Amino acid sequence: MSRAIYPGSFDPVTLGHLDIIKRSAEMFDELIVGVLVNTAKSPLFSLEERVNMLENVVSDIPNVRVVGFEGLLVDFARQNDIKVIVRGLRAVTDFEYELQIAQSNRKVAPDIDTVFLTTNIEYSYLSSSIVKEYASFGVDVKDFVPEHVREMLCERYEIENA
Numbered sequence: 001m002s003r004a005i006y007p008g009s010f011d012p013v014t015l016g017h018l019d020i021i022k023r024s025a026e027m028f029d030e031l032i033v034g035v036l037v038n039t040a041k042s043p044l045f046s047l048e049e050r051v052n053m054l055e056n057v058v059s060d061i062p063n064v065r066v067v068g069f070e071g072l073l074v075d076f077a078r079q080n081d082i083k084v085i086v087r088g089l090r091a092v093t094d095f096e097y098e099l100q101i102a103q104s105n106r107k108v109a110p111d112i113d114t115v116f117l118t119t120n121i122e123y124s125y126l127s128s129s130i131v132k133e134y135a136s137f138g139v140d141v142k143d144f145v146p147e148h149v150r151e152m153l154c155e156r157y158e159i160e161n162a
């Protein structure tokens with residue numbers, strides 16, 4: 001059975017992330033969406049909220065499982081018999097950082113590979129940070145995130161949910 005992990009902060013999950021999830025779910029028997037406890041970032045949504053949010057938006061994709069995790073990605077992958085890490089590439093600016101992470105992961109875990117999916121052009125400008133910035137100023141983010149996430153953003157920023 002082929003099992004892959006798509007790791008990220010997903011703070012919050014965007015339509016760009018969801019596009020990568022749907023496409024990679026078709027490539028593997030099981031896709032784990034790994035929601036990171038990232039100590040370097042202070043998230044808008046707690047780990048539990050991000051996991052619940054993702055579970056809600058992937059509920060119609062049967063071979064996707066959402067898991068929160070802490071610690072080293074390759075350790076988590078090994079413990080869960082995961083051989084492939086999926087990452088999305090939006091632009092050349094993502095490339096250098098992603099290459100560095102993928103190569104160092106491969107150095108410490110040669111049995112695990114990273115595959116990159118290029119972003120759907122429609123979402124190539126999109127990031128969780130932009131979504132948060134817009135939502136915090138009351139911009140309607142319906143074109144950027146699933147409806148459930150839009151509602152959670154409105155609630156968090158105390159914006160009237162139109």
Ligand code: ADP
Pocket residue numbers: 007008009010011014015016017020086087088089090094119120123124125126127128
């Ligand atoms: P991280 O905290 O690891 O940077 P993110 O949650 O921002 O994580 O993103 C997780 C993964 O999704 C990364 O591989 C990132 O390149 C990819 N990604 C982020 N935004 C988009 C998007 N708009 N379209 C496709 N992939 C994206």
